[in-house]
Amino acid sequence: MRRILTIAIGTALSSASLALAATPATKTAPAAAAPTHDPTIPQPGWKPPRTAWGAPDLSGYWSNATITPMTRNTRLTDKPSLSPAEAHAAEKVFTAALEDAEKPTDPNATTKQLATKASDSELLKIRPEFAAAGGDVGGYNAFWIDPGTHIMEVNGQFRTSLVTTPDGQIPRRKDGTAVGRFPGGGAQRGGQGGTVQRTAAAGGAPRLGSYDSYEYRGLGERCIMGFGRNAGPPMLPNGFYNNDYYILQTPTSVAIDVEMIHDTRIVRLNVPHRTDGVRPWMGDSVGHYDGDTLVVETTNIPQAQNLYGSWKNLKVTEWFTRVSPTRINYRFQIEDPDTWAQPWGGEYDFAPLHGIIYEYACHEGNYALPSILAGARRADKEAAAKGTAAPGN
Numbered sequence: 001m002r003r004i005l006t007i008a009i010g011t012a013l014s015s016a017s018l019a020l021a022a023t024p025a026t027k028t029a030p031a032a033a034a035p036t037h038d039p040t041i042p043q044p045g046w047k048p049p050r051t052a053w054g055a056p057d058l059s060g061y062w063s064n065a066t067i068t069p070m071t072r073n074t075r076l077t078d079k080p081s082l083s084p085a086e087a088h089a090a091e092k093v094f095t096a097a098l099e100d101a102e103k104p105t106d107p108n109a110t111t112k113q114l115a116t117k118a119s120d121s122e123l124l125k126i127r128p129e130f131a132a133a134g135g136d137v138g139g140y141n142a143f144w145i146d147p148g149t150h151i152m153e154v155n156g157q158f159r160t161s162l163v164t165t166p167d168g169q170i171p172r173r174k175d176g177t178a179v180g181r182f183p184g185g186g187a188q189r190g191g192q193g194g195t196v197q198r199t200a201a202a203g204g205a206p207r208l209g210s211y212d213s214y215e216y217r218g219l220g221e222r223c224i225m226g227f228g229r230n231a232g233p234p235m236l237p238n239g240f241y242n243n244d245y246y247i248l249q250t251p252t253s254v255a256i257d258v259e260m261i262h263d264t265r266i267v268r269l270n271v272p273h274r275t276d277g278v279r280p281w282m283g284d285s286v287g288h289y290d291g292d293t294l295v296v297e298t299t300n301i302p303q304a305q306n307l308y309g310s311w312k313n314l315k316v317t318e319w320f321t322r323v324s325p326t327r328i329n330y331r332f333q334i335e336d337p338d339t340w341a342q343p344w345g346g347e348y349d350f351a352p353l354h355g356i357i358y359e360y361a362c363h364e365g366n367y368a369l370p371s372i373l374a375g376a377r378r379a380d381k382e383a384a385a386k387g388t389a390a391p392g393n
Contacts (some may be wrong), residue, residue, distance in 0.1 A: 017052050021213035030037035032044075039155045039324040040349055048292050048322035053251045056292045058320055058328055061353035065148030065243040068348070070236060072161035072168025080160060080168060087151040087158035095149045097122040101142035129239070139201055146241040152348050154329065162236065162346040171344050179308040211376030214369045219304055222369070224281070224360035226260030229307070231282050232297045234346065242360060244353050254294065256288060260362045267296050274300065281305065283316070294320040310339040327351050346366065 037043060049057040067090075071077070074076070101123040105114070123142060124130055130145060151158045161168035170180040210216045220227030228238030236263040237243040238260065246257040266285040274284050283301035287294055296318040303311045319331040333345035 004150055007347070024322065026350075034295060038156050039326045040153045040329075042323045044325065051249055055249060055251075055289050056322055058247050058254070058293065058294060058322060059249050061244065061246050061356055062243045062328060062350040063148075063353040064235070064237045064330070064348060065239050065347065066150065066152045066162075066385060067091070067144065067148050067239075068152040068162055068237075069239075070162050070346075071170060072163070074168070077160055078167075080166075081157040082151065082159065082160060083157075087153075091150055093122075094126060096148065097126055097148075098145075100345045116288070127239075144241065147239055148237070154349050155323075156290075159348070162348050164346050171340050171342070173309070173321075173339050174341060177309075210374060214240050214373060217372070218370065220261070221372075223261055225263060225305065226258065228260075230260040231256075231263040231265055232332075233283060233285065233296070233301075233318055234307075234334070235330070237316070237348075238344075244357050245350070246357050254296075255310050257357060259357045261362055267294075278360055279303075292321055296320070307334065308339075310334075310336040313338050323349070 002382065025104070031345065051057050072080075082273070101121055109117070118124060127147070131141070152162065154158070165171060169178075172178050214222065218227070219225040223233060226238065226242070226325055228240075229236040230238055230243060235245075235256075235258075242260040244259040244343060248255045252268065255368070256265040256267070257263075258265065263282065265282050267285045269287050269289075270288055273286055277300075278284075279300045279302040281302065283298040284296040285296050287296040296316070296361075298316045301307070301311050301313070301314050301316070307314060307316075313336050315335045317333045317335070319329075321329045321331075323329045328350040329347070330347060330350060331347045333343050334340070335343045
């Protein structure tokens with residue numbers, strides 16, 4: 001779980017005058033010998049391994065941990081990719097900032113002293129959303145954060161965004177709304193539907209995110225689905241930790257075990273989509289093999305897992321292609337004629353996870369929820385006494 005290194009892209013470009021950095025060693029496995037060729041570039045004559053029944057073999061433990069943002073940070077660059085020197089310089093800055101933030105916290109420090117230290121953190125200057133990792137409890141120590149330390153390299157290019165649109169941004173919705181543009185915090189990392197309004201009408205059901213009931217808290221907080229979109233579709237790194245997967249194939253299905261909240265996504269092979277109107281978590285995924293590629297199409301995505309507000313007619317198509325012994329190229333396309341004028345998508349590579357996935361022990365009925373709701377009821381009482389509205393309700 002700690003700092004699994006993948007080839008990835010970063011938001012760490014805070015200075016253009018940095019020196020080329022050496023790749024840091026992983027904590028979980030001995031450093032491997034440098035490959036004789038770039039593993040992200042398919043080599044002539046190389047054939048992917050096959051399963052016993054002849055399908056391209058995608059099985060095993062993989063990671064998409066990366067410091068590359070979902071959308072391009074145009075304050076830093078407007079280029080779709082970086083040179084190797086620029087990429088390694090960005091990685092060096094991020095790695096140094098992360099290591100500094102991982103230093104032990106002084107147990108005798110006051111809250112004020114810790115706040116001052118946090119305000120001077122180079123890591124928070126690069127990734128300010130890390131300050132909110134623990135929310136109102138003060139954020140995690142960086143020891144618990146495993147965002148990856150590399151720029152995402154795809155086909156020999158060090159990408160500045162996972163999204164592959166010309167400007168590296170998610171297209172505007174038909175109504176003109178801009179979504180997911182950098183910087184965007186959690187939404188920028190994948191647009192999980194945690195801000196959907198149940199209803200805005202007076203007297204209607206409380207909005208999702210209110211403190212009226214545990215049912216209105218976010219899916220990640222309730223340990224039902226991970227925050228961000230690790231499980232997908234599309235399957236995206238969340239920018240914080242647990243961006244790891246285990247892929248298991250059978251002749252009739254593919255199971256993708258997601259470390260975050262221990263979700264398991266099932267892709268049924270060579271069958272039609274369900275027609276009963278049921279919208280299961282992660283949608284209804286059906287797939288087939290096209291040569292060396294697993295093609296997956298997902299519909300019936302539930303509203304609570306909307307992608308930047310799109311869900312009812314959302315269709316996500318994904319392509320998984322083994323391009324070398326140590327890389328799986330992953331592409332996705334988003335289609336919703338009610339939301340966007342044309343399809344858009346993105347791309348990255350999975351790299352090997354040097355280890356296995358252990359249980360992520362987060363379960364529905366999180367013991368913290370009673371305390372969260374009790375605090376909200378206390379706030380209600382205090383607000384009522386003052387004649388004001390309690391925050392969050």
